[in-house]
Amino acid sequence: MLVYLIKRVNLLVTTLFLLSLMSFSLGHLFPGDSVINFTGQQSLTYEEYAQLRQDLALDESYFMQYVVYLERVFAGDFGLSFSSQSEVLRDFMRVFPASAELSFYALLVTCLIGIPLGLWAGIKRNTLVDKVIFSISAIANSIPIFWLGLLFILLFSLNLAWLPISGRLNLLYDIPYETGILLVDIALSDFDNKWPIYHDALRHLILPTLTLATLPTTLLIGMMRSNVISVMNSQYIKAARTKGLSLYQIIRRHVLRNALLPIIPQFGLLFNTLMTSTMITEIIFSWPGIGHWLLEAIYQRDYPVIQASLLLVSSFMIFINVLSDVCHTMVNPLVRKEING
């Protein structure tokens, strides 16, 4: 077990190392002066420039530069943004919760829809129910996400006028920024009547969440369905049936767990798709999150932001991937066996 953990941590560290190398080299590869690229400070006097150049060790070997860069990263100093001239890390922390919130709700919807539907399709395999679920999920899987988002807007916002087009909240409500997670912030705010605000926030959430959840849901349905089918065909389910357990008991006690366990490591993969989709969704719905921020930075050639968000977002994704793998090992006795035995 310990060996396994060390292996995983090793993987994590190696990948992070490579990422940091890449991020570091971007500072030199981006057009312009590397002092400015690294710090983001644009209006410098000559003395300040020379001082920074020395601080960043830019006259020394690449190795020393990299060490200094790492020190800064660990200190949380990613320089300033070209466009806003505020600290990149602060900007990141400001937009990250919005993305995390959206992804979390989408993941929740994915699980709430994907797991039961996949289970149902797998159990009723080759019946009408299965075919309907399977075809719908195949169709949904093949729709490009930006097109789906626009379609939703067209249908529910423009034609039916049920739901708002974009943003997180009606501008009438001015919720003070506390955690960045809107629903929590509303709870923390001192407005008297919070229900209309919640209502408005949720109405803003529906379309982006659905758009974002579509692709992962179809993936989850597919995985769940095939797992359930293979579990249902296994010997132990047949044996359990002769024990006189009802179908419901068998599903609850044996099928669900055995079908879900192999999905946990896939969650990392699911999360990767989710992250990419989040960025696209944020653009469509003008959701003030990472994707929005990053794209804005790319348009404006805001190199420090690009450099930092590349490092931060990918580190986060790798971290989640390794975490889901470790979690899987913790809960699945079969994998534990392979590791120990």
Place this chain on the structure above:
Amino acid sequence: MLLDVRNLTVTLKTDNTEVNAIDKMSLSMRDGTIHGLVGESGSGKSLFARALTATLSEKWQVKADRMFWRGQDLLKLSAEQRDQIIHQDIAMIFQEPGHCLDPTATIGEQLSEVVPESECKGSFWQRRSLRTEYIHQLLKRVGIKRYQQCFKSYPHELSEGLCQKVMIAMAISRNPKLLVADEPTDAMESTTKIQILRLLHKLNERKDMSVLLITHDLDAVTQFADDITILYSGQSVESASTKDLIRRPFHPYTEVLFNTVPRLGDNLTPKSRLQALPGSTPPLQHLPIGCRLGPRCLRAQKECVVTPKSTKYKGHVFSCHYPINIE
């Protein structure tokens, strides 16, 4: 009579053909005995077990003149009634016990779901400890000495023999009247094999639980079974008490079969499959008409293209036109 099946026919229905995988087979079991069901591979032993426990899929059709379970005709009952009786009275264990246990649940968890409600009455907490106690008793009864450790183990941490014991514990937790053991010791080491068979024997002695021992291990049946039914290609060949059958078989197939029982000292390759006559069992697609043994039988004559009727003689029931050992 515990079980009395007459002229059971199990038909496999495909789009354009119908094959009788089991053809007019009969089997009767006395209360409290171990009954061996023997036959070469593919003779339909498992099929019989599944027909008995009503676990065959739709493409199989089961018909019988009678299928009496303690005086009740199972085939005349509604599906729910039959399932209820079967779940209450008949338990089943299989070959490859390791595959029959949920790999992600501990033995204790899996056993606790088959503990009958009547065994653990009381408050919520009492029920829990009663249940654990009951399971420990079960594990002890099937001869698992380190039952506490076993309780907490996952199936992959146990040996095949232990898994089979757990399966047996699971099966006897409901106090069934009949335990159907479908090749319970297939592909096991001989010491484990004997352990399992002894256990079945002991359970049969102490409680009034009958065992239907399905196997092609002739050694095991002759040692442990009280009665034997021999099956060939879905037709019953001969059935009688073990002693009679060995001493004086009436059916030619029975004789060859027991002549090939490896005797002590014979250097037969271990675990070789039952092989009585030259040739092999006919596949379902090419079943001979009449007596299915015909093409391989040394005594076969013209009449054998008609299926022989089952005959009762001196405690034996056999189906053959030209029986042997009859003066």
